[in-house]
Amino acid sequence: xxxxxxxxxxxxxxxxxxxIERSERADRLARFSRALEALGPVIVAVMMIPSALIAMxxxxxxxxxxxxxxxxxxxxxxxxxxxxxxxxLLTVMAxxxxxxxxxxxxxxxxxxxxxxxxxxFAGELAGGFAEPWTLLATLAVLMVPVGALAAGNLTVAxxxxxxxxxxxxxxxxxxxxxGALLHVLMRDRKRGEWIIVLFFTLIPxxxxxxxxxxxxxxxxxxxxxxxxxxxxxxxMLEHPATGPLAVLPGELFTAAAARAAGVSPxxxxxxxxxxGIMAAGATAAAWRIWQQTIDRGGIARGRSTRAPVxxxxxxxxxxxxxxxxxxAFSFLQHVLxxxxxxxxxxxxxxxxxxxxxxxxxxxxxxxxxxxxxxxxSVAVFGVMMSLLSIVQIWxxxxxxxxxxxxxxxxxPLTGAQILRGKMLGAAMLLGGLSALPITAGLLIGATVxxxxxxxxxxxxxxxxxxxxxxAILLSAIFPKHVDMxxxxxxxxxxxxxxxLGGLLIFASVAPAVGAGILGLKVLHSPLAMVGLIGLWLLIxxxxxxxxxxxxxxxxENRRESLMAVARGR
Numbered sequence: 001x002x003x004x005x006x007x008x009x010x011x012x013x014x015x016x017x018x019x020i021e022r023s024e025r026a027d028r029l030a031r032f033s034r035a036l037e038a039l040g041p042v043i044v045a046v047m048m049i050p051s052a053l054i055a056m057x058x059x060x061x062x063x064x065x066x067x068x069x070x071x072x073x074x075x076x077x078x079x080x081x082x083x084x085x086x087x088x089l090l091t092v093m094a095x096x097x098x099x100x101x102x103x104x105x106x107x108x109x110x111x112x113x114x115x116x117x118x119x120x121f122a123g124e125l126a127g128g129f130a131e132p133w134t135l136l137a138t139l140a141v142l143m144v145p146v147g148a149l150a151a152g153n154l155t156v157a158x159x160x161x162x163x164x165x166x167x168x169x170x171x172x173x174x175x176x177x178x179g180a181l182l183h184v185l186m187r188d189r190k191r192g193e194w195i196i197v198l199f200f201t202l203i204p205x206x207x208x209x210x211x212x213x214x215x216x217x218x219x220x221x222x223x224x225x226x227x228x229x230x231x232x233x234x235x236m237l238e239h240p241a242t243g244p245l246a247v248l249p250g251e252l253f254t255a256a257a258a259r260a261a262g263v264s265p266x267x268x269x270x271x272x273x274x275x276g277i278m279a280a281g282a283t284a285a286a287w288r289i290w291q292q293t294i295d296r297g298g299i300a301r302g303r304s305t306r307a308p309v310x311x312x313x314x315x316x317x318x319x320x321x322x323x324x325x326x327x328a329f330s331f332l333q334h335v336l337x338x339x340x341x342x343x344x345x346x347x348x349x350x351x352x353x354x355x356x357x358x359x360x361x362x363x364x365x366x367x368x369x370x371x372x373x374x375x376x377s378v379a380v381f382g383v384m385m386s387l388l389s390i391v392q393i394w395x396x397x398x399x400x401x402x403x404x405x406x407x408x409x410x411x412p413l414t415g416a417q418i419l420r421g422k423m424l425g426a427a428m429l430l431g432g433l434s435a436l437p438i439t440a441g442l443l444i445g446a447t448v449x450x451x452x453x454x455x456x457x458x459x460x461x462x463x464x465x466x467x468x469x470x471a472i473l474l475s476a477i478f479p480k481h482v483d484m485x486x487x488x489x490x491x492x493x494x495x496x497x498x499x500l501g502g503l504l505i506f507a508s509v510a511p512a513v514g515a516g517i518l519g520l521k522v523l524h525s526p527l528a529m530v531g532l533i534g535l536w537l538l539i540x541x542x543x544x545x546x547x548x549x550x551x552x553x554x555x556e557n558r559r560e561s562l563m564a565v566a567r568g569r
Contacts, residue, residue: 048132052139058083059140063147066261067156074263077254080140084167084250087137091175094131121290124179125283128172137250138168144257159260159268166275167253173282174249180289198346249275323413327421328428330408334400335393335429338484340491344389348433352382356440375444376452382437383460386430387467387505394471395501396493397422398555398562399479405566415556419548423468434460451526452516458533459512462540466508467501469547474500476554479565511536 062080065073128134145161182195246255252271258264259271335341356378372378398405408418438456478494485491492498515536519529555562 048136051132051136055083055136055140056143059143060147060150063144063149063156063160063257064151065147066144066160066257066263067148067151067153069261069263073261074258077258077263080144081250081254083140084137084253085248087133087171088174088248088250090133091131091171092178094133094175094179117291121287124176124290125172128175131175134168134171134175137171141167141253148257148261153261156257156260159272160257162272163253163256163275166272166279167249169279170249170275170282173279173286177282177286177289180286184289247274249278252278323411323417324421324424327408327418328425330401330404331397331422331425332428334484340482340484341393344393345433348382348385348389349436351385352378352437352440355381356437356444360444374446374448375441376446376448376456377441378444379438379441379453379456382440383434383456384509386433386437387463387509388502389433390426390429391498391501391505392491392493394426394467395474395478395497396480396482397426397471397475399475399481399566400484402481402566402568406563409559409563415552415559419472419552419555422472426468426471427464430460430464449520449526451530452520454530455512455516455519455533458537459509459515462512462533462537463505463508465537465540465544466547467504469544469551470504471501472551473547473554476551476558476562479562481565481568508540511539 058076058080062073062076064070065076129138141160141164144164145157148156148160246252252275255264255266255271256268256275259266259268335344355372356375359372359374359378372381393400401408442453474497475493478497480492480494480497482492483490493501512533515532516529519525519532523529
């Protein structure tokens, strides 16, 4: 077992180093891009050091307060409970970011090694500690008995230690179980893609739950909304392990520690027993599913039915009459026919419809700190969401083609023609996503000056003119091989391209916001506001022309590198 783990660690190290070391098949820019991507986890790990220290401090302070019977212990207990609830949610949701599971995805190769099934399963359980939320939760809960021991309360320390070990085992087992269950559900590729799409469509809707629970409306001030929300949350957080949250592992842990300290009513053995049963049951269920999956080879399959040969609809053929329209059509197909693309389109459309319905029915409401008072607020929110949602595809527009990029580059097309087609596809996607919130906002109506709608439309056009050539540059400089059937890191753009693209979006819409505020609030002239947005459009055109030339030149110089990355080399 130890020899296998050492060999596996060496393989992971060589994989990491191979991404950084010199490669003759990649130019300097490609090697820099790959090294930056490979160093991303290291940078994240370094940035996690403050989080780890905070988690350890929270756990130690909570344990010391409980052990010493200090009155400030309960606020820390509630803070720890909230953290553990988030950890449980991430543990359940994490397998969706890696649809085939951590170990199950590589089973076809691992089964060729002389390693027992139990060792593979043990490796999967141990891999749970690599998840950052699990690691931070482990540090926090293990410091609770240390803090109680420092306070001289051995009873609380022993109870907290037993509860911490049971909680860690439960979290790891639950993560493995949900990963294995998800793998079974996704053995049918199409069914798995739609599970991912529907789940991530519901997540943004779930984010609106606090606003709905608080019963907020547009007439409420921010302080009133926060007071109403806190009042409802206090009812749910009055005591550990009471109410609807009592069955969560984090609640059981805090209940055991709080009951041992005498600050919460009930027996300490009850939450400890439930945690142990939960950990044992989840581990046994996960192992059972693993055995069945290993026996079947662990390979996800697609649909076995044979699809008829497609001849292409008339509308599709008309769409592809010119090279630019054909390339745009191919770009849109990556969105409409992949799991990653559907998670961009469907959530944006569903959220817009829900928000528009709430604003129309209630006369406005607050989404957290964002007030949505009328149709114009819905339109602005929807346009910003449309811009941000397509970043991961737009900033990697060449590598998403995979082998199709090679076929595209051997066509008798210039680089400018290819890029115009890509830009047309992005414009159609962004226009389609933005049309719904703008239309819904117009139907709902607004009390704002009509000139603001011109500012919104002009700002969207100016933002696109600024971002489109910059997206070409980022996609060419930082390409990344992706799997569009995934919705996690495997389908994300290069971290540098994604970060710079997101910042660029906010920077490109800032002048339009400034034009609206300056023209309407400072100069008190709608005509001045329209003139300012017109001036920004002219500046955006000039920026577009300059960046366009740089984008075409960069694409022409890096064609071979882009094709290699798109094919996964």
